[in-house]
Amino acid sequence: MGALSHLRILDLSRVLAGPWASQILADLGAEVIKVEHPDRGDDTRAWGPPWASTDRWTDERQSAYFAGANRNKQSVAVDIAHPQGQEIVKALASGCDVVIENFKVGGLSQYGLDYESLKVTNPAIIYCSITGFGQTGPYAHRPGYDFLIQGMGGLMSVTGHPDGEPGDGPLKVGVALTDILTGLYATVGIMAALAHRDKTGEGQQIDASLLDVQVACLANQAMNYLASGQQPPRLGNAHPNIVPxxxxxxxxxxxxxxxxxxxxxxxxxxxxxxxxxxxxxxxxxxxxxxxxxxxxxxxxxxxxxxxxxxxxxxxxxxxxxxxxxxxxxxAVFADPHVQYRGMRVDFPDGDTSGVSVIASPLRLSASPVEYRSAPPRLGGETRGVLQRLLGFGEEQINNLIRDGIVRA
Missing domain, CATH: 3.30.1540.10 (formyl-coa transferase, domain 3)
Incomplete structure (x- = not known):
């Protein structure tokens, strides 16, 4: 029983920042229901090669990118553009503690799945909205992607070789670091909102912005600028404040x-x-x-x-x-210390070919991280979730499948 096994999360997010947050919560024991489009699912399912696994029944491939952020989740494939699909998601939200979404600002209001709509039936809901630029401000309606935000948020201005050296110029970090950091901050915000709810009974909305996170994570480089008024130079692999x-x-x-x-x-x-x-x-x-x-x-x-x-x-x-x-x-995964710390987790063969994922870095002595299930196939838990949580019968589910509203 994980530390968060008493929580149920409805994950309406795609790609990386939102799924990263929900995976952390899932690793710590929360039940995470990932809502995906019935035809294409999370966009990153198709972001291959490389492919992490293949469904042995449908030959549907799952990208390594998707597998890296979606273990321990249940995939429920629902078309939220259809009124019946909207009602299904609303019903699921009424029984959840947290909703995570990364639609454009106001994008879910047309489906009745925005915070103001869902809190009517579930006033205690914690609703975490992740966007490129936040819910307010002159850029609020712009789409935001990690690479774009690394540039706009100043990270690339301090990353790369100095001017005049071979290969000079600004560089992005080699992983989508802003997405990852936003997922971490979103997780912290969710835990704080849950603590507030425990004391007051009140839910709330969390406004998580990639640009806000990137600016905050400039850390000592931003402080160097604020203290001196001078732009920190790109130093390659050197440190601005310590030598050597x-x-x-x-x-x-x-x-x-x-x-x-x-x-x-x-x-x-x-x-x-x-x-x-x-x-x-x-x-x-x-x-x-x-x-x-x-x-x-x-x-x-x-x-x-x-x-x-x-x-x-x-x-x-x-x-x-x-x-x-x-x-x-x-060399990283062959390192004896990395191996001792168990930073690679291998899931055995199931409905999909076996898949290896990167372990959580969290080490809790009393309520350790659990690896309960491999990243799910699209709609793999639709039937079970609708039966268990909403009381749908076989015929009702089969009709929804026939009409293209759900996939199971």
């Missing part, structure tokens, strides 16, 4: 060095065979190292280039200097 804190080229690859204090820097210098650097006025403090960044980095690079990555790791790790390799994904 970047990658260096070894004789056979790269190594990352992350020095966080003066004691670590002293041990690092000893490991390099240059103990005098730690007492040199140019380098003895982090402020001095920032002022002499280019000089110090050039000196370090000359030394690091003389040995292999593994040799430097052996030398520096014995001195408790924070360092590590730059792994590709094969």
């Amino acid at each position: 804190y970047q990658d260096f080229r070894t004789s056979d690859g790269h190594i990352i060095i992350t020095i966080g204090n003066e004691a670590q820097f002293a041990r690092f210098c000893e490991g390099l065979g240059r103990p005098e650097w730690s007492t040199d006025d140019r380098f003895a403090t982090n402020s001095a190292r920032l002022a002499h960044r280019h000089e110090l980095i050039s000196l370090i690079q000359r030394v690091i280039a003389t040995r292999t990555t593994s040799e430097w790791l052996d030398t520096l790790e014995t001195r408790s200097v924070p360092c590590g390799p730059i792994n590709d994904l094969a």
